[in-house]
Amino acid sequence: MSTLPLQVVPPQGPLLRAEHVTLEYTGAQGVVRATDDVSFEVHRGDRFVLLGPSGCGKSTLLKAVGGFITPRAGSLRLAGRPITAPGPDRIVVFQEFDQLPPWKTVESNVMFPLLAGGVKKPEARERARHWLGKVGLARFADAYPHTLSGGMKARVAIARALAMQPEILLMDEPFAALDALTRRTMQEQLQSLWEEIGFTMLFVTHSIEEALVVGNRILLLSPHPGRVRAELNSHQFDLKSAGSPEFQAANERIHRLLFDPSHVAPAPQPAPHAFAVHS
Numbered sequence: 001m002s003t004l005p006l007q008v009v010p011p012q013g014p015l016l017r018a019e020h021v022t023l024e025y026t027g028a029q030g031v032v033r034a035t036d037d038v039s040f041e042v043h044r045g046d047r048f049v050l051l052g053p054s055g056c057g058k059s060t061l062l063k064a065v066g067g068f069i070t071p072r073a074g075s076l077r078l079a080g081r082p083i084t085a086p087g088p089d090r091i092v093v094f095q096e097f098d099q100l101p102p103w104k105t106v107e108s109n110v111m112f113p114l115l116a117g118g119v120k121k122p123e124a125r126e127r128a129r130h131w132l133g134k135v136g137l138a139r140f141a142d143a144y145p146h147t148l149s150g151g152m153k154a155r156v157a158i159a160r161a162l163a164m165q166p167e168i169l170l171m172d173e174p175f176a177a178l179d180a181l182t183r184r185t186m187q188e189q190l191q192s193l194w195e196e197i198g199f200t201m202l203f204v205t206h207s208i209e210e211a212l213v214v215g216n217r218i219l220l221l222s223p224h225p226g227r228v229r230a231e232l233n234s235h236q237f238d239l240k241s242a243g244s245p246e247f248q249a250a251n252e253r254i255h256r257l258l259f260d261p262s263h264v265a266p267a268p269q270p271a272p273h274a275f276a277v278h279s
């Protein structure tokens with residue numbers, strides 16, 4: 001039951017493949033292009049971060065991977081299958097944790113999507129308890145969301161998502177509303193969970209520091225409309241290295257790549273510390 005591996009994917013090839021994805025909104029104001037010709041690949045076990053300034057289309061990309069938006073051009077595939085609609089193989093964690101229905105206990109909140117997906121009640125309860133234990137909230141199973149801190153609500157949201165055993169966890173600035181200390185703790189706990197379970201995650205943030213700490217690979221997007229600016233391996237960084245000169249150098253360099261159009265990055269290299277520049 002709950003100890004099943006989270007992903008079932010073919011042994012070869014990326015878990016998620018975005019090819020030349022252009023995303024647009026059509027409304028009263030006309031057409032708004034959110035992303036332009038974006039390509040990337042997420043491999044099983046990746047902590048893949050979409051990083052870019054406000055309005056560059058990060059959330060829109062995540063929604064498209066979630067199946068809520070259809071690309072205007074290009075394609076999105078999960079384990080080789082075209083993404084055409086939302087599905088339980090892609091679960092989104094948002095920053096609005098008050099989305100947890102307040103009339104349901106913590107345990108019922110975690111059970112709810114499982115029951116909606118057809119899981120029988122005893123198994124749903126067992127899975128809810130298992131994942132609440134994993135995020136350190138076993139003692140709060142019978143509590144109501146309004147009695148929890150922001151960080152605890154974030155942990156419930158993560159438990160609820162992981163209990164669904166998705167192939168990929170989609171996280172849209174999940175810690176942005178938390179105070180700095182709680183945010184740091186959550187980043188640490190997410191890292192520990194990942195080390196323990198090894199899930200695949202697509203994580204959206206506009207914080208360079210958070211991207212370096214949370215991700216093992218970072219896709220840098222240009223300002224609106226989002227185009228791929230560069231790709232960076234960041235597996236060498238974690239919270240412990242956050243104050244190091246290497247971390248600071250990476251931080252400054254990403255800042256230049258994102259915000260200084262005259263900055264020319266080096267040609268792609270195979271070394272893990274290299275920046276691969278796409279445009």
Ligand SMILES: Nc1ncnc2c1ncn2[C@@H]1O[C@H](COP(=O)(O)OP(=O)(O)OP(=O)(O)O)[C@@H](O)[C@H]1O
Pocket residue numbers: 025026027032033034052053054055056057058059060061206224
């Ligand atoms: N529902 C919508 N209708 C029309 N335009 C939209 C809609 N949602 C987003 N946009 C536009 O699409 C572009 C990308 O928005 P998106 O929210 O994906 O950016 P983002 O990088 O996630 O920004 P932020 O970091 O501020 O959340 C923006 O120009 C935004 O105004």
